[in-house]
Amino acid sequence: MILRARICALTVLALTACLLAVVELQAQSRDPLDDIVGLWKAKRRFGPDARGPLLIQRNGTTYTADMMGFTVPVTVSNGELSFELPNREAGFRGKLVGNVIRALWFSSPLGELGAATPVILLPKGPNGWLGQVVPLEDTQTFYLLVTRRPDGTLAAFLRNLERDYGGLLGVRGVIRTGNAIALVGGRAQARDTVLITGTYDSAQRVITLNFPDRGGSYDFRIDDPQSDFYPRSRTPGRYVYRVPPALDDGWATASVDQVGIDRAGIERAVQQIVDMSMDSINAPQVHALLIARNGKLVLEEYFHGTHRDALHNERSAGKSVSATIIGAAMLAGAPIRLSTPVYQVMNGGTFPADLEPRKRAMTLEHLMTMSSGYFCDDNNDDAPGNENGMWERQSDFYKFTLGLPMAFAPGDTAIYCSINPNLALGMVGRAAGESPFFLFDRLVATPLGITHYAWPLDRARNPYGGGGMALVTRDFMKFGQLMLDGGTWHGRRILSAEFVRRAGSPLKKIGNRDYGLLWWPQAFTVGNHTVRGFAALGNGGQIVMVFPELQLVVATNGGSYGSRGWRFVGGELISSFILPAVRTSH
Structure with a gap:
C-alpha cells in the first residue's frame, strides 16, 4: 500500500514537471508582439481645479468674493464686477442685471490661453449672491488599436477623442524592441518615421507613451468591448428609433412620422453610424446626430460616449x-x-x-x-x-x-x-x-x-x-x-430678415465654394432634384445644415479633425441617408 502511494506521488511529480516544462516552452516560443495586440485606452485630466460655490457679498459700495476658502476684494469699474483668485489661478467678470449677477469665469490667468464659462449668481439674502462655477474640463483621451498584418508586423492607429491627435500624426504601426515601444508612420505615405516612443510593462500590462504636445506621458491599458472607441460597443444591436424627450430648453419634440420623415430611412441612417467599422484612422467619427423639422426636434442620437449634456468644440x-x-x-x-x-x-x-x-x-x-x-x-x-x-x-x-x-x-x-x-x-x-x-x-x-x-x-x-x-x-x-x-x-426677433437672407446667400467665392456672411451656401442632389440650403461648418464634422424648402435643420458633432472622416458627415450622411428620408410634400 505504501509502495503504491509512493509510485503515485512520483507519477504526480513527473506529470507536474512535464506540464511546467510545456508551459515554459510555450512561453519561450510565444511571440512578444502578441502581448500588445488589442485595443488600448489612456485618459488624463489636466484641470482646472478652481470650481465650486461662489458667494459675492456687498457691504455699502464695496464687494467681496468668497470661493474655495479664499475671500478676495471685488473691483467695481464701469458697471462691471471683477476679481482674480490668489496665485492668478482664475478670474471673474460680471454685471449686476436686475437682482442677478450674470458673469463669465476665466479658467486661466490673464496672459495665458484659456476658456470662459458662464456663471449666474442668484440673490442670497439682502446683500449676497450665490452661484456655481463650472469650468470647461480639460481632458485628453487616447485609443490605440494594434493589429497583426499578414507579414507579421504590427499595424496601429491612434485616436484622440478630443482633438484627433492621432490623425494629425498619421500613426500607422508599432515597433516593439524588448520593453521599448515606438509608434511609427507620418503624414507622408512614402516611408515610416518614429513619431512617439514609450515602454511596455509586461507584468502590469501597461503601455506608457509620451506625447509632449498633449501634456506628457499616458498609461494605456487594455479596453473592453463596450469601449467608446466604437460608436456603440464592438457588437452593437439593431437600432430602433425613439422620440427625443421634451426638456426645458425651448425644443418641442415630435416623432419623425408626424413631420413627414420616413422612420425606416432614419433608422438606416443611424444604423450606418452604429455599424461603422473603426479599423481605420479615416473612419468617420460621428459624436451626435440631431434632426428638426417644422420647428420640432425629431431625432437625437449620440455616439462614442458623447451625451446630451456634454459640451462639444464646434x-x-x-x-x-x-x-x-x-x-x-x-x-x-x-x-x-x-x-x-x-x-x-x-x-x-x-x-x-x-x-x-x-x-x-x-x-x-x-x-x-x-x-x-x-x-x-x-x-x-x-x-x-x-x-x-x-x-x-x-x-x-x-x-x-x-x-x-x-x-x-x-x-x-x-x-x-x-x-x-x-x-x-x-x-x-x-x-x-x-x-x-x-x-x-x-x-x-x-x-x-x-x-x-x-x-x-x-x-x-x-x-x-x-x-x-x-x-x-x-x-x-x-x-x-x-x-x-x-x-x-x-x-x-433676434436677427433682421434681411441679415438672415444675406448671411445664407452666395456673396463671395472661397476657392470654388460659395460663401455668405460667415455661413456656407450648400446644394445637394437627391435623385433628379437639387436641395439648397446653407450651413455652419466646423472641422471634424461640426455642422448645422439648414434647408429652408424642407423646413429642415440637421446638426452633427464629430471627431474627425485630422482625418478624412468628416467628408462622410457633411456629405454622404446628408445626401444618401437623411435627405432621401424627408418627404417634400409634407
Whole structure:
C-alpha cells in the first residue's frame, strides 16, 4: 500500500514537471508582439481645479468674493464686477442685471490661453449672491488599436477623442524592441518615421507613451468591448428609433412620422453610424446626430460616449455664432452696419493717422465675407495672419490683426482666414461699448435658453470669434432653427430678415465654394432634384445644415479633425441617408 502511494506521488511529480516544462516552452516560443495586440485606452485630466460655490457679498459700495476658502476684494469699474483668485489661478467678470449677477469665469490667468464659462449668481439674502462655477474640463483621451498584418508586423492607429491627435500624426504601426515601444508612420505615405516612443510593462500590462504636445506621458491599458472607441460597443444591436424627450430648453419634440420623415430611412441612417467599422484612422467619427423639422426636434442620437449634456468644440462653426452675435447687435441698435469702416471703429471713432488707403476702405462686410485683403490664410503657414501662428505667439488678437500687412484690396479676393470673423466680433463690441461676452449673453444666449457653453480666449481675455466655442448639440442646433425661422426664436426677433437672407446667400467665392456672411451656401442632389440650403461648418464634422424648402435643420458633432472622416458627415450622411428620408410634400 505504501509502495503504491509512493509510485503515485512520483507519477504526480513527473506529470507536474512535464506540464511546467510545456508551459515554459510555450512561453519561450510565444511571440512578444502578441502581448500588445488589442485595443488600448489612456485618459488624463489636466484641470482646472478652481470650481465650486461662489458667494459675492456687498457691504455699502464695496464687494467681496468668497470661493474655495479664499475671500478676495471685488473691483467695481464701469458697471462691471471683477476679481482674480490668489496665485492668478482664475478670474471673474460680471454685471449686476436686475437682482442677478450674470458673469463669465476665466479658467486661466490673464496672459495665458484659456476658456470662459458662464456663471449666474442668484440673490442670497439682502446683500449676497450665490452661484456655481463650472469650468470647461480639460481632458485628453487616447485609443490605440494594434493589429497583426499578414507579414507579421504590427499595424496601429491612434485616436484622440478630443482633438484627433492621432490623425494629425498619421500613426500607422508599432515597433516593439524588448520593453521599448515606438509608434511609427507620418503624414507622408512614402516611408515610416518614429513619431512617439514609450515602454511596455509586461507584468502590469501597461503601455506608457509620451506625447509632449498633449501634456506628457499616458498609461494605456487594455479596453473592453463596450469601449467608446466604437460608436456603440464592438457588437452593437439593431437600432430602433425613439422620440427625443421634451426638456426645458425651448425644443418641442415630435416623432419623425408626424413631420413627414420616413422612420425606416432614419433608422438606416443611424444604423450606418452604429455599424461603422473603426479599423481605420479615416473612419468617420460621428459624436451626435440631431434632426428638426417644422420647428420640432425629431431625432437625437449620440455616439462614442458623447451625451446630451456634454459640451462639444464646434471649431469653425463658431464663426456662424459670431455672425449671429453681430446681427443681433445690429438689430438691437448698436451703431454699426455692414458698411462701417473697420479701422474707424477700432480706433475709437476716427481713422488712425497715415492709415494706408486699403485699410481705410475695409468694412465689417469684408471681414464677414473673408475678403478683408489681409495677408492671411489658414491653409498657408507662411502667411503672417495664419491662425495657428497667432495662437502660438500673440497676446491681443485684435491688435495683432490690425497691424497685419495687406495682400489685396478689400473685396477683391476671399481667402479663408479666421482672424477676419474674430476682428468682426471685436469690432461690434467696440461699437456697442459692451464686451461680446455680454452681447452674446443678453441678445442671443438668454432668449435662446443657452446657459451652458465655453468660449476660447486670447491672452488678453478677449473672446475668440474665429471658432472653437463649445456648446451642447441641442443648443448648437438652435442657431440653424433661428436662421430657418427668418431670425426669430419662438416669435421673438433676434436677427433682421434681411441679415438672415444675406448671411445664407452666395456673396463671395472661397476657392470654388460659395460663401455668405460667415455661413456656407450648400446644394445637394437627391435623385433628379437639387436641395439648397446653407450651413455652419466646423472641422471634424461640426455642422448645422439648414434647408429652408424642407423646413429642415440637421446638426452633427464629430471627431474627425485630422482625418478624412468628416467628408462622410457633411456629405454622404446628408445626401444618401437623411435627405432621401424627408418627404417634400409634407
